[in-house]
Amino acid sequence: MIKKLLLFFLLLKFSGSYAETIKIDVLIIGGGASGVAAAIQSARSKVSTMLIETGPWLGGSMTAGGMCVLDANRNFPSGIYGEFRQHVKDYYKLRLGYDTTYNAILAFEPGTGANILKKITDTVKNLTVKLNTAFTDVKKNxxxxxxxxxxxxxxVTIKAKVLIDATELGDIVSKAGVLMTAGFDNRADTKEAPAPENATNQIEDISYIAILKDYGRNTDRTITKPEGYNPAVYNCIKGTDVKRxxxxxxxxxxxxxxxxxxxxSQYSVTSDDLKPETRAETFRKARLHTLGLIYYLQTALGYKNLGLTDDFKTADHLPYMPFIRENRRAAGVVRMVLDDVYTPYERGSQLYRTSIAVGDAVPGQHYSEAGVPKINYPPYPAYTIPLGAIVVKDQENLLVTEKAMSVTHLVNGGITYPSVQMTLGQGAGATAAYCAFFETTTKNLKPRIIQNEILDFKGYLMPFADIKQTDPAWRAIQQVGATGLLKGIQKVQGNKAQVLFVPDSVVYTAEIKPFLEEIYSRAFIWFNKEKPGEVFTVNNIISFISELNLRDPENLRDALQKTWKTYYKFPSDFKADRPVTRREFAVLANRFFNPFARAVDISGKMVN
Structure with a gap:
């Protein structure tokens, strides 16, 4: 009997120790906007995936942090972010006055956003989500x-083929010993014209956001005076239009x-204030600062009818976490700089060709500290986010999102916006799944395979605001745009610039000739023989396709004429002697000689 009991306890001990190790393909730490999207995409790409979040909610800044009014990426309902947008609109569409138009600003209650994300993840196969779970150590294996x-x-020990650091503050890459920087970069280093001459360690302020409700004119919802309250701190809002x-x-x-x-709401910090050992005290002070604002609003400005809601189950009813705009940035395989936003086609590296996400958020300048350099950004275009910016340098199979991405300080302010990060997370998930599925590492990434996976799940590669996903040419235009064969056109609107494809405009020979001659050996012969005019015609592209595919031009012309509107869905009539439109050229190029199939490396250079 004793021997049987000993054997039982030994087996129990063995099974317990065995259960303490979990093997997974992709592990994401951080359930914020990027982390949850990365987890969903990774699992949908048919690899086993686990998502770990220290708090009680998914969504990070845009739910647990209260940043629930999103105006960026309104024109780009990309993949998982578009799915989330639609769920929010469906939830509120019967509410009187809720704006459900295509590109309306997205506004939602934080808990509603978190519940929607939870319901989406609950339906995804191959995905395990662990909330209220902290990590204690990370090491290479x-x-x-x-x-x-x-x-x-x-x-519990988790062994993963690929690890994504989607924490708000880059805690994983920091723990792994990755080289990191913080604050303003200097102009000599980044070659960015608006950058200051000297680097500084100042980062953008954090903010504890508050969710208030009007409880009625005769109601008094005044909170207890916060510790250390000083009304003079909030004098900057005296005289402002609070109702506005x-x-x-x-x-x-x-x-x-x-x-x-x-x-x-802003609270000035440095990256030292956000280190694990000082973080709790920094957050405590920041919470008191926002509580002081609420108390000032209720007492000094007379809005005692405005009170904190119970959206967050915290003692003071403030969010579970602050809205964090910036921290330390990891060294990546590439670093995204301002020129990748303003002049992507004129760079030595063609990083737009490796795009895994798009954004149109304008970098903020949120500093309450005096003397911080003021950056005069020219109108900010919509942009692509390159694959190499999420790939950690010198560390295999480690990807990074949120505030620790490999970008400059001047780029960071736009790239970390929650709706941009959610779009980016899908690209990170596809990248991690690629490594796990093909049993390779981040040293052997093939951007075109990853991009095709993103497109398969309705993610954007190019920020063309005038081509909706419902357009039958959307995918062809995304793919051709990602090659640079036809380039986006910037149109300034205030402090921003839309990037447009302008599908009904004509194709100029001078734009397409250099690219075609670079990647197709027969193109040089064709251009010398045909000598097309300034504007490319329908006849020209038929002739060029015939040259590359060795197909009879008359048969091709007849076939195209018969299927011009039925198969290709072109709105214009078929006329061989007229200029070809950019839409027509993109669709026919994608169909017949597929420039997107030409491989590129992580810098965007064509690979033979």
Missing amino acids: GTGWEVTILQNKET LLNAAKLPNDKYMINWGGCA
């Missing part, structure tokens, strides 16, 4: 990674998101 977590107060500020960030159910600039 061959080409993969080994991460220790605390689950139900017990230590409230209505600018109005949420459903008579709620308001309070994320006001300057002395109001």
